[in-house]
Amino acid sequence: MTSLTSDADNQHPVDSTYHPCCNAIGRHGPDCVVKAVDDARASIELAHRGAAAALRALPDEAPLFAVVDTVNAIAHLRAATRLVDRAATAIDRTTAKVTP
Numbered sequence: 182m183t184s185l186t187s188d189a190d191n192q193h194p195v196d197s198t199y200h201p202c203c204n205a206i207g208r209h210g211p212d213c214v215v216k217a218v219d220d221a222r223a224s225i226e227l228a229h230r231g232a233a234a235a236l237r238a239l240p241d242e243a244p245l246f247a248v249v250d251t252v253n254a255i256a257h258l259r260a261a262t263r264l265v266d267r268a269a270t271a272i273d274r275t276t277a278k279v280t281p
């Protein structure tokens with residue numbers, strides 16, 4: 182017996198996820214700091230993957246400083262990830278104090 186209301190048949194599911202960070206349901210609000218920080222982290226991760234791919238693609242005869250600069254860029258992106266994570270943790274603590 183099949184259910185008439187199974188999730189697989191529902192072509193228009195409703196996202197009822199509650200986001201206490203911005204007091205929104207479904208999607209985060211347009212000014213949500215948690216979403217902004219998540220987006221920043223995703224952008225940094227994308228840049229990190231791109232820089233790592235560029236490093237792998239460098240030919241053996243690439244100028245030394247091109248390699249050094251690419252490695253430095255990767256290191257800075259790792260640092261950026263740590264800083265964004267630290268900011269996210271601080272924001273989470275602040276949000277936890279505000280919400281009852």
Ligand SMILES: [Zn+2]
Pocket residue numbers: 200201202203204205209210213214215216
């Ligand atoms: Zn939010």
